[in-house]
Amino acid sequence: MNARSIPRFSIAATLAISLGLAAALSSQAPASPSLTILSREGRRSIPIAMVADQEFVALDDLTSIFQLTTREDASGAVTVSYKGKTIILTPDQALASVSGRLVSLPAALTRNAGRRWLVPEEFISRALTLIYDARLDLRKSSRLLVVGDVRVPRLTVRYETVGPTAGRLTIDAVPRALSTVTQDADRLSVKFDADALDAPNVLLTPQPAPSLVTAVRVVDATTLAVDLGPRFAGFRATSQTLDATQRVVLDVLGQAQTDATPPPAGPPSQPALPPQPALPGPAEIPAFGQPTSAIHTIAVDAGHGGDDEGVHTAEGVKEKDLTLTVARRLKAVIEARLGLRVLLTRDDDRNVPIDERTSLANNNKADLFISLHANGSMRPTTTGAAIFCAAFDKDAAQAAAALGTERLPTFGGGSRDIEMVPWDLAQTHHLTQSEAFAALLQQQFHDRVPLASRPIDRAPLRVLESANMPAVLIELGYLTTPEQAKLLTSDTFQAAAVQAMFDAIVRFRDTLTPPGGTP
Amino acid sequence: MSARRLLTIAALTIVAISIVSIVWLRAPRLTSRATPRAAAAPSPTAPAPPGRKIKARLFYVADDGMRLAGVERDIAYGEGASEQAREIVAAQIAPVVEPLVSAVPAGTALRAVFLTEGGEAYVDLSREVASAHPGGTLNELLTVYTIVNALTVNLPAVTAVQVLIDGKEVETLAGHVDLRQPLAKNLSWVQ
Numbered sequence: 001m002n003a004r005s006i007p008r009f010s011i012a013a014t015l016a017i018s019l020g021l022a023a024a025l026s027s028q029a030p031a032s033p034s035l036t037i038l039s040r041e042g043r044r045s046i047p048i049a050m051v052a053d054q055e056f057v058a059l060d061d062l063t064s065i066f067q068l069t070t071r072e073d074a075s076g077a078v079t080v081s082y083k084g085k086t087i088i089l090t091p092d093q094a095l096a097s098v099s100g101r102l103v104s105l106p107a108a109l110t111r112n113a114g115r116r117w118l119v120p121e122e123f124i125s126r127a128l129t130l131i132y133d134a135r136l137d138l139r140k141s142s143r144l145l146v147v148g149d150v151r152v153p154r155l156t157v158r159y160e161t162v163g164p165t166a167g168r169l170t171i172d173a174v175p176r177a178l179s180t181v182t183q184d185a186d187r188l189s190v191k192f193d194a195d196a197l198d199a200p201n202v203l204l205t206p207q208p209a210p211s212l213v214t215a216v217r218v219v220d221a222t223t224l225a226v227d228l229g230p231r232f233a234g235f236r237a238t239s240q241t242l243d244a245t246q247r248v249v250l251d252v253l254g255q256a257q258t259d260a261t262p263p264p265a266g267p268p269s270q271p272a273l274p275p276q277p278a279l280p281g282p283a284e285i286p287a288f289g290q291p292t293s294a295i296h297t298i299a300v301d302a303g304h305g306g307d308d309e310g311v312h313t314a315e316g317v318k319e320k321d322l323t324l325t326v327a328r329r330l331k332a333v334i335e336a337r338l339g340l341r342v343l344l345t346r347d348d349d350r351n352v353p354i355d356e357r358t359s360l361a362n363n364n365k366a367d368l369f370i371s372l373h374a375n376g377s378m379r380p381t382t383t384g385a386a387i388f389c390a391a392f393d394k395d396a397a398q399a400a401a402a403l404g405t406e407r408l409p410t411f412g413g414g415s416r417d418i419e420m421v422p423w424d425l426a427q428t429h430h431l432t433q434s435e436a437f438a439a440l441l442q443q444q445f446h447d448r449v450p451l452a453s454r455p456i457d458r459a460p461l462r463v464l465e466s467a468n469m470p471a472v473l474i475e476l477g478y479l480t481t482p483e484q485a486k487l488l489t490s491d492t493f494q495a496a497a498v499q500a501m502f503d504a505i506v507r508f509r510d511t512l513t514p515p516g517g518t519p
Numbered sequence: 520m521s522a523r524r525l526l527t528i529a530a531l532t533i534v535a536i537s538i539v540s541i542v543w544l545r546a547p548r549l550t551s552r553a554t555p556r557a558a559a560a561p562s563p564t565a566p567a568p569p570g571r572k573i574k575a576r577l578f579y580v581a582d583d584g585m586r587l588a589g590v591e592r593d594i595a596y597g598e599g600a601s602e603q604a605r606e607i608v609a610a611q612i613a614p615v616v617e618p619l620v621s622a623v624p625a626g627t628a629l630r631a632v633f634l635t636e637g638g639e640a641y642v643d644l645s646r647e648v649a650s651a652h653p654g655g656t657l658n659e660l661l662t663v664y665t666i667v668n669a670l671t672v673n674l675p676a677v678t679a680v681q682v683l684i685d686g687k688e689v690e691t692l693a694g695h696v697d698l699r700q701p702l703a704k705n706l707s708w709v710q
Contacts, residue, residue: 462697
């Protein structure tokens with residue numbers, strides 16, 4: 001079998017791998033253990049033989065799967081060959097000579113009762129991998145061998161209770177695999193961008209009823225279900241990259257515990273119970289949508305619309321449709337996870353004047369303005385997302401600063417200092433924060449959204465200049481580059497981009513909100 | 520003189536008057552058609568027509584598509600700053616052949632260039648600069664700064680440039696770059 005011979009992974013193969021792996025991992029019957037081999041061509045299992053507490057596999061099983069040739073010479077040594085490269089095994093030595101280089105094995109080559117040659121499993125990861133032309137990733141604890149570039153992240157899950165009304169579920173994926181989290185009634189679904197998952201069917205055994213998370217289990221090829229308890233009230237998902245690990249942290253918040261039984265109806269003279277001290281807040285758990293947040297409203301601008309189609313491809317992909325789709329997804333995620341108010345400058349296919357877009361944000365006192373676009377280039381190979389902040393020439397910035405404040409009378413008497421800012425220069429007062437947010441976006445796009453060679457730029461962009469709050473324009477990629485157009489319209493990319501933007505918003509909010517205080 | 524001869528003379532006279540009238544009436548239009556226009560500006564890659572030349576740095580889309588690349592070209596000499604500005608823009612927006620790629624949409628014609636005493640230039644382009652624009656923030660930035668930098672780099676007297684379309688001020692070309700004010704030279708968009 002040559003893992004590189006099939007470049008595309010068919011749905012059937014994915015299904016076969018995934019279902020097979022789930023079955024293999026869930027039914028690890030100790031009586032007949034087997035090694036599951038996953039590749040682009042599907043799944044196979046070969047039996048594992050136990051010899052002196054050591055796991056062996058039959059050499060002829062490996063020979064047929066990996067198209068090896070074996071030859072036994074008169075001295076009893078066995079030569080394993082693949083495309084001109086050789087491994088020499090000797091029955092009484094826990095060593096293998098791989099193209100002349102010695103590697104150690106935990107046990108020597110041996111025969112079983114049926115006279116078949118057996119090799120320790122480590123033969124695959126220490127010797128065979130050195131002569132084979134595809135990656136061989138042996139995961140002994142899962143009894144899994146991943147061949148080639150099949151993406152099978154190993155998942156580990158940890159759940160901690162943080163105070164009486166919150167919990168934190170940490171899901172680590174190694175090697176890194178992006179994921180998206182969605183809520184469906186009393187369940188959170190964590191879908192991974194992978195071909196299969198290396199995880200037992202149940203990652204978190206059922207927890208007692210008061211727990212906010214009651215179980216975590218595999219529900220399909222690439223999705224985990226997080227079952228939620230009846231007290232669940234909301235969650236926030238964040239993603240971190242730690243070397244080879246992609247970590248998803250789900251902070252879950254429960255409803256405050258209330259005494260279900262009403263206080264007894266005593267005589268009016270009965271002294272009231274002293275007020276109960278407030279329950280301590282959960283450590284490290286953010287208070288979702290609490291009034292202490294520095295961000296209450298976010299304006300999301302879906303670029304173009306109506307007869308202004310923006311960039312469009314020969315295949316009919318239009319920038320105006322892409323921006324609307326991503327804007328809607330971003331709104332849904334922010335509202336569901338943070339409970340913030342999100343305004344869309346348009347929620348259908350219509351032309352919205354630029355000033356109207358900014359007016360919506362300004363008049364609703366939005367705390368952040370995000371304009372979504374897709375880029376175009378005269379060259380067909382330009383790629384990468386870019387984040388733009390507004391740029392003003394020196395004269396304009398000085399003019400804005402020179403206006404200063406004006407003391408105006410207020411209703412009911414007295415006066416109030418009003419900062420005077422020309423409409424077209426409103427953004428001059430927020431440039432520092434806009435650039436800070438752009439830097440967070442760049443940070444969160446890393447590894448998730450391909451970035452242009454200069455990911456952050458400043459330009460005199462009309463839609464940003466009048467925004468009276470931190471504002472950025474995000475070009476998600478180039479529709480004029482065929483590979484990028486395909487990427488930008490994919491569900492996986494859009495989910496990753498939305499997650500990255502969401503994470504940047506959370507971090508930006510955290511920078512504006514002092515711990516435990518009002519900004 | 521016979522009647523027949525009189526008739527012949529009369530016919531010839533009418534024909535002569537008609538010819539003179541036609542020539543007289545058509546002459547101004549023929550003259551106006553011969554007036555040079557910006558759209559007929561010489562291509563920087565075409566053989567240079569006879570006449571005095573100057574060196575100018577023109578801007579085209581760089582290989583990576585992310586920035587502009589400056590290219591030195593011989594362009595027609597213009598008498599005075601205003602006429603020279605017109606020659607520079609005409610050369611800049613003229614069609615080019617590979618490997619050069621222009622950030623100015625094909626079909627864009629130069630209508631006029633005005634200079635102010637304050638060093639601002641107003642470049643009036645035909646509507647194709649917007650209607651034929653492929654869109655995208657970067658594309659639009661490169662289109663705008665092609666024009667802005669072509670004038671500000673080659674004519675020190677020009678400090679800022681505003682693009683007009685069909686003689687009118689516009690907000691943007693394709694929905695992104697603010698064109699309501701003259702823009703200063705910006706070489707960060709040049710490699």
